[in-house]
Amino acid sequence: MDAWHEVVTKKLSEHSRLLAADIAALERLRVTIRAVEPHQDIVRQGDRPDVCVAVVKGVLARYHTLQGGGRQYLSLHIAGDMPDAQSLFLERMDHSVCALNEAVISLISHASFLKVFEQRPTLGFAVWRDTLVEAAIFRQAITNNSARPLLTRLAHFFCEQYYRARAAGLTRSGSCSLPLTQTELGETVGVSLPSISRAVQSLRATGCVDLRAGTLQVRDWQRLVALGDFNPDYLHLRDPP
Amino acid sequence: MDAWHEVVTKKLSEHSRLLAADIAALERLRVTIRAVEPHQDIVRQGDRPDVCVAVVKGVLARYHTLQGGGRQYLSLHIAGDMPDAQSLFLERMDHSVCALNEAVISLISHASFLKVFEQRPTLGFAVWRDTLVEAAIFRQAITNNSARPLLTRLAHFFCEQYYRARAAGLTRSGSCSLPLTQTELGETVGVSLPSISRAVQSLRATGCVDLRAGTLQVRDWQRLVALGDFNPDYLHLRDPP
DNA sequence: CGGAATGTTGATATGCCTCAACTAAAGTGG
């Protein structure tokens, strides 16, 4: 398994040019490595964290808790992502972060991270850029969940997850990990469980994609992209695959 | 009318502690002031801007263009907002920004902004924080548009707009500017025009709010907050009103 | 093997969309 700083360096390099000194500074940071269980919360709405989380392995998710106890999932996070970088500057969490998987995370103290930013602004800028790409992904989620019909919406969601996994080097023969139950998938794209079930079967029937047992299998990428009206520009990769 | 840097200083101060030197640095920046017409695009999806926009007066909006030409509005921006601060670090626009109003904007060159950040990291951090609050607003929009029934959704949207206007000192006897047609309102919360028309009338009938001729009139804030399931924590104001 | 979690399927209900007509208001030109 990769060291935490390698994973983060790789991720930041997807959209930013890091200098050798930036990478060295990342390596020198002291972090805590932790294993987390499926469905375990890592931070909760209302918390005031003093560390940032980076994903080393597995998948994390952000979510809002709705009145009545339901959830709206906001984004998924794979190796290299820092799903609460915002906590560096926003005291209170406005959402929660949980593990979908058995995952491994690293914890970086805010204080040490901020000190590095003052010494190496370009590294700070890379992390800033990272948070901006996330904002772009949120914008796309607004459009996806608000303006696209269900099948298109699901296809778009699959495209995004697969595309990001591929950029992170986490795909293997057209498949990647996507450890969501259909219930959770519904709470992500904003529809009920029976509708999701039928929609997944419908996409399965096209022969383009299949989601089964936490694995997303892409069989016809071009057709899936067309189905999902997917344009990866919003992911702002320096070097699209 | 306020000078551009006063408006931006005020806005940043809503969530950040600026040092006197930060404010002075903002004042020293050279900017271009421009008036824009209603419905005029300020930047378009695909552009590579070399300036940042700050709103001095009026209301701007971000939007995605859908296949078929429709729009999904993503966020509204009032005095002090910098609706494309992200363009500092993300080359290509993944969405467009237009004026809803007759508006006045100021243009700050990326180069000069970045230079100030290197000299005054705390100012950079304030702008960073600003982009993070926007991301929190996007997350809330995902939840609002995906998980709440139409009336709640509309009420929540009204709450957010009113609350932000109040924080910016732009409300007067319970009303603020909200220059959206019902068509645009539908393209914001993700429903059709007839549905919006009925929903607006429905809220009107409760006696809590009214939207008419581009003005949002709040008659019973507490009840509106309850209707919209609104909790302003996600706006991360230092000093909630 | 039994129990829990997950996924599938069907029947019914409903909220929203589409289409369409109409009203009201605002801007335009004679």
Place this chain on the structure above:
DNA sequence: CCACTTTAGTTGAGGCATATCAACATTCCG
């Protein structure tokens, strides 16, 4: 200033997609 056009908003009828409720099937796991 008034007829004309355009834009914005309202209302109604019918249909469709998705929600809800409920039963059942399947897989996973102890």
